[in-house]
Amino acid sequence: MSVATATVSGRVTPKLSLDRRYLPVIGTVVVFLLMLLVGGVRYENFLSPAVISNLFINNAHLIVLATGMTFVILTGGIDLSVGAVLALSSVITATLLQAGIPLIIVLPVALLAGSVIGLGMGVMIQYFEVQPFVATLAGMFLARGLCFIFAPQSVPIRDQGFVSLTNWGLTVGRWRLTAAVVIALLVVVGALWVLHRTRFGRTVYAVGGGEQSATLMGLRVARTKVLVYVISGTCASLAGILFAMFSRSGYALTGVGMELDAIAAVVIGGTLLVGGMGFVAGSLVGVMVLGLIQTIITFEGTLSSWWTKIVIGVLLLVFVILQRILSLRRT
Amino acid sequence: MIASTPQQRPTAATEAEHQPTSPIVQMSGITVEFPGVKALENVDFRLFPGEVHALMGENGAGKSTLIKALTGVNQIASGSITVNATPIRFSGPADARENGISTVYQEVNLCTNLTVAENIMLGSEPRRFGGLDWRSMRRQAAVFLKRMGLNIDPGSSLGSHSLAVQQLVAISRAMVVDAKVLILDEPTSSLDTDEVEQLFAVMRQLREDGVAILFVSHFLDQIYAISDRITILRNGALVEERLTGELPQRELVSLMIAGTSDATVGQVIERNVVSARKSDAKPLLQAVGLGRKGAVQPFDLELYPGEVIGMAGLLGSGRTELARLLYGADKADEGSIQLHGVQAKLRTPRQALGHKIAYTSEDRKGEGVIGDLSVAENIILGLQAARGWTRPLPATKAAQVVDAYIKALGVRPANPQALLKNLSGGNQQKVLLARWLATAPKLLLLDEPTRGIDIGAKTEIMNLVSELAEQGMSVVFISAELEEVLRLSDRIVVMRDHTKVAEIPSSQDVDVPRLIEIIATGEENT
Numbered sequence: 109m110s111v112a113t114a115t116v117s118g119r120v121t122p123k124l125s126l127d128r129r130y131l132p133v134i135g136t137v138v139v140f141l142l143m144l145l146v147g148g149v150r151y152e153n154f155l156s157p158a159v160i161s162n163l164f165i166n167n168a169h170l171i172v173l174a175t176g177m178t179f180v181i182l183t184g185g186i187d188l189s190v191g192a193v194l195a196l197s198s199v200i201t202a203t204l205l206q207a208g209i210p211l212i213i214v215l216p217v218a219l220l221a222g223s224v225i226g227l228g229m230g231v232m233i234q235y236f237e238v239q240p241f242v243a244t245l246a247g248m249f250l251a252r253g254l255c256f257i258f259a260p261q262s263v264p265i266r267d268q269g270f271v272s273l274t275n276w277g278l279t280v281g282r283w284r285l286t287a288a289v290v291i292a293l294l295v296v297v298g299a300l301w302v303l304h305r306t307r308f309g310r311t312v313y314a315v316g317g318g319e320q321s322a323t324l325m326g327l328r329v330a331r332t333k334v335l336v337y338v339i340s341g342t343c344a345s346l347a348g349i350l351f352a353m354f355s356r357s358g359y360a361l362t363g364v365g366m367e368l369d370a371i372a373a374v375v376i377g378g379t380l381l382v383g384g385m386g387f388v389a390g391s392l393v394g395v396m397v398l399g400l401i402q403t404i405i406t407f408e409g410t411l412s413s414w415w416t417k418i419v420i421g422v423l424l425l426v427f428v429i430l431q432r433i434l435s436l437r438r439t
Numbered sequence: 440m441i442a443s444t445p446q447q448r449p450t451a452a453t454e455a456e457h458q459p460t461s462p463i464v465q466m467s468g469i470t471v472e473f474p475g476v477k478a479l480e481n482v483d484f485r486l487f488p489g490e491v492h493a494l495m496g497e498n499g500a501g502k503s504t505l506i507k508a509l510t511g512v513n514q515i516a517s518g519s520i521t522v523n524a525t526p527i528r529f530s531g532p533a534d535a536r537e538n539g540i541s542t543v544y545q546e547v548n549l550c551t552n553l554t555v556a557e558n559i560m561l562g563s564e565p566r567r568f569g570g571l572d573w574r575s576m577r578r579q580a581a582v583f584l585k586r587m588g589l590n591i592d593p594g595s596s597l598g599s600h601s602l603a604v605q606q607l608v609a610i611s612r613a614m615v616v617d618a619k620v621l622i623l624d625e626p627t628s629s630l631d632t633d634e635v636e637q638l639f640a641v642m643r644q645l646r647e648d649g650v651a652i653l654f655v656s657h658f659l660d661q662i663y664a665i666s667d668r669i670t671i672l673r674n675g676a677l678v679e680e681r682l683t684g685e686l687p688q689r690e691l692v693s694l695m696i697a698g699t700s701d702a703t704v705g706q707v708i709e710r711n712v713v714s715a716r717k718s719d720a721k722p723l724l725q726a727v728g729l730g731r732k733g734a735v736q737p738f739d740l741e742l743y744p745g746e747v748i749g750m751a752g753l754l755g756s757g758r759t760e761l762a763r764l765l766y767g768a769d770k771a772d773e774g775s776i777q778l779h780g781v782q783a784k785l786r787t788p789r790q791a792l793g794h795k796i797a798y799t800s801e802d803r804k805g806e807g808v809i810g811d812l813s814v815a816e817n818i819i820l821g822l823q824a825a826r827g828w829t830r831p832l833p834a835t836k837a838a839q840v841v842d843a844y845i846k847a848l849g850v851r852p853a854n855p856q857a858l859l860k861n862l863s864g865g866n867q868q869k870v871l872l873a874r875w876l877a878t879a880p881k882l883l884l885l886d887e888p889t890r891g892i893d894i895g896a897k898t899e900i901m902n903l904v905s906e907l908a909e910q911g912m913s914v915v916f917i918s919a920e921l922e923e924v925l926r927l928s929d930r931i932v933v934m935r936d937h938t939k940v941a942e943i944p945s946s947q948d949v950d951v952p953r954l955i956e957i958i959a960t961g962e963e964n965t
Contacts, residue, residue, distance in 0.1 A: 129552075301570065304571075305570030306570055306571065307561065307562075307564065307571065310553065310557055310561055310571065311561075313550070313552060313553055314552075314553055314557075314561065316552065317550035317551060317552035317553060318549075318552075320548065321548045321549055321550050322550060325549065325550070325558075325612070326533045326536065326562050384550070385552055
């Protein structure tokens with residue numbers, strides 16, 4: 109029997125080749141660094157703290173969406189409702205604040221809206237064996253429809269507490285972090301801990317690797333599969349609050365198609381769509397890559413902003429094909 | 440059930456030395472019923488600590504049903520199960536596992552995308568500060584791995600290791616809960632010789648530690664290499680429980696196939712085959728060194744027009760796998776096939792069909808007939824596939840073909856519009872045969888065409904096979920029933936442990952006991 113790696117008195121000998129699992133993420137990081145390099149060489153002030161800070165500030169909500177989406181995709185599922193849930197939570201936040209309800213009540217209510225929708229979809233998927241695609245599509249229509257029931261027009265936010273939260277920020281030299289960015293990064297750290305340090309997190313991976321095997325291993329598969337949609341829903345409504353902070357309003361038509369951006373970020377971040385392989389950190393880099401494409405096209409000046417979509421499309425294709433090659437070689 | 444009274448227990452000195460008198464698992468009078476069939480009837484089974492107990496039997500004998508009855512997957516209709524002298528009924532494998540009875544399945548049921556350590560420890564993993572403690576998880580996993588004699592990095596992903604290592608990791612996982620009983624359901628079927636040896640070393644170690652191991656395997660050599668005791672089941676009933684050392688291989692095979700230790704009684708069958716093969720005939724198909732790892736060892740085989748080749752061997756001996764290689768259903772890793780003396784590629788069933796090779800599966804329901812289509816549609820299916828979907832068969836032509844075959848094979852009811860699922864097993868088999876005959880094959884591979892059908896239909900099908908050979912077709916006839924093989928075949932190929940061990944020419948006299956001997960020992964001249 110050929111066993112490539114060996115243990116020596118309990119310590120792991122360093123391996124020459126990198127673990128396959130990290131390859132897609134490393135690919136994403138390389139792409140990200142290359143883009144930074146190209147941008148830095150081509151444009152003045154591209155690598156300035158302000159540009160990089162803005163990259164985070166403009167995409168804080170997408171970071172949170174992609175984090176929640178990573179949980180779902182790791183189990184082999186998909187969540188199409190997140191864009192609509194984001195809009196719903198921003199609309200709920202804006203309308204309730206306009207009605208004069210205190211912030212301390214508004215924020216939990218807005219958050220819970222996403223969790224409840226996520227729970228509903230999770231139960232449909234697990235116990236009624238509805239395809240995740242269909243169940244979350246239904247969730248998407250439901251959430252989007254509810255937005256218009258709450259407020260068909262854009263609702264501005266003038267609540268003092270909320271505005272001051274929006275204006276809060278950390279400034280170190282010329283680097284700036286808004287409250288939204290801090291929250292988004294905390295969510296990423298929390299997700300990292302949950303996925304890698306809890307039985308639930310490992311069960312998420314196990315389910316993606318093989319649901320039947322996970323069941324036979326005695327892991328709590330049903331609970332896990334429902335919970336990932338609850339997490340994704342909650343992340344989506346949190347992202348809605350962050351987006352409301354960013355735009356200082358709630359509008360029923362925000363976030364149309366944003367679920368696809370989130371999925372694209374996760375896939376570019378190296379998570380396998382069939383589940384079982386991927387990292388939250390990769391999704392974070394994936395969001396950064398998407399943001400950077402946008403920034404570069406803005407810097408270019410003459411290009412239509414639709415080029416962003418074209419580049420994202422091409423990048424997505426390349427990454428999916430690379431993943432396919434990797435997983436083909438694995439078998 | 441034959442001559443096995445519970446009182447008459449073997450009392451070998453060696454056994455008495457390292458075995459407590461009471462079994463850890465005792466199953467008595469177990470009956471399991473599925474709709475319409477009794478899968479197990481009044482079966483007794485016991486398992487002692489510190490022994491490897493092999494469960495033997497042919498297809499449908501009830502091995503897996505017995506295991507599932509023990510682990511609570513199948514409900515028992517009557518009978519009792521005691522573990523450590525306490526009556527018990529498990530609600531499922533997880534419950535059984537918590538009570539010290541772990542099962543390792545043929546297909547490794549672990550997550551290949553997780554690390555080895557996780558696969559072993561998840562469910563009983565160490566924690567620190569409310570989260571998983573990876574370091575001590577790896578350390579503890581390493582202890583279990585060491586017990587298996589495995590020197591692999593617990594932090595590596597499971598998928599990067601061979602199936603054998605994965606199998607041993609699965610056993611490691613079983614040991615985490617301090618298993619007293621370990622059920623190994625065909626763990627060796629996808630392992631090579633060295634890997635099997637490694638598995639056996641682990642099994643011996645566990646046996647030393649007092650673990651009771653229930654072992655299922657189709658490999659006779661492995662049974663004799665590792666097991667202390669054998670329980671033989673046949674058609675859902677207990678045949679015998681014997682110490683391995685006191686049961687010659689020949690007798691074991693006889694017990695499995697015929698249910699008696701001496702299969703000669705009343706089964707003297709004369710071979711009176713008149714070969715339709717012409718003496719100057721050129722082989723239709725020649726396989727040279729054809730083989731597939733884990734399925735069939737490389738073999739040579741020549742098939743002639745007008746000849747029936749019988750294939751004898753136990754379940755899992757590689758007889759089906761051999762046929763599938765010839766049909767292209769599985770790809771061969773080595774060797775070559777020549778058709779009419781010309782090198783041919785048979786990599787898919789479609790290519791095989793193109794060369795006029797047809798195969799009827801032993802799994803009639805799963806792979807062959809389509810119950811919701813009519814008799815006529817089932818017959819036309821193969822012919823239409825051969826023509827390609829762009830050239831539909833004219834309706835009048837189709838009706839002619841269907842009528843001709845219904846008459847020729849005596850399909851009852853002789854109604855082409857009857858749904859196939861409403862026909863008896865024998866008649867379904869005839870329709871399946873008709874499907875392939877309609878494509879006018881030159882080589883027909885029949886895998887257990889007579890299984891599960893009544894005597895009358897059996898005879899009809901066998902007569903049909905003879906007629907087809909007389910008309911110049913080359914037929915490979917696979918059957919678990921040795922008498923059928925003897926009666927029909929010009930030449931007989933004997934398979935054993937995935938190897939072609941013998942080819943008996945038509946000139947040589949052979950009878951059932953002789954065949955059993957070859958199957959049991961693998962030697963042609965003893």
